[in-house]
Amino acid sequence: TQLLEQSPQFLSIQEGENLTVYCNSSSVFSSLQWYRQEPGEGPVLLVTVVTGGEVKKLKRLTFQFGDARKDSSLHITAAQPGDTGLYLCAGFKNTGNQFYFGTGTSLTVIP
């Protein structure tokens, strides 16, 4: 059983649509990261959120950290084919000094 569950697991949408990916846990994290991974590459860090309730925007991407620091969401506005990839959340716990990766969401944006 993984500490961080992502939903949906797979998502296929048309270009221009909006979408939200969820990352949920029953555990509290010191910080949470979102990564995007394209085929043949390693995951690339998109954002880190550290404060409960924090919202960060990166162009068309909006990231939110839950008030209790147990969950997070990634919202993409007007998705583009270049957004296609595997999205991973990862929570960091100070106790144990370790990251825990989510189950992953595979996004396909169809032109």
Add this chain to the structure above:
Amino acid sequence: SAVISQKPSRDICQRGTSLTIQCQVDSQVTMMFWYRQQPGQSLTLIATANQGSEATYESGFVIDKFPISRPNLTFSTLTVSNMSPEDSSIYLCSVSGQGYGYTFGSGTRLTVV
């Protein structure tokens, strides 16, 4: 952030053989991490490699199967020993920004036939 060079990028190996994956970082780092990933799925931590000490392995991974070297603060290797088709996967090295996220190598796609 650090830049990581990982090689080989891919390999096809015969069962029973071993493959050593190399990971070079452009700056000195205390800890390096080795992950395994099935295509399209999440990452599983294999072990944490500290310079000057033995690697710390996660449950389900053992040193005899996945020996790790960490000769200095910028380099590490992971060997996949006595390979079987079940070892076919993507192997990734990474370094941590101390709670502010990882930087990953581009991965090694291993196929065992």
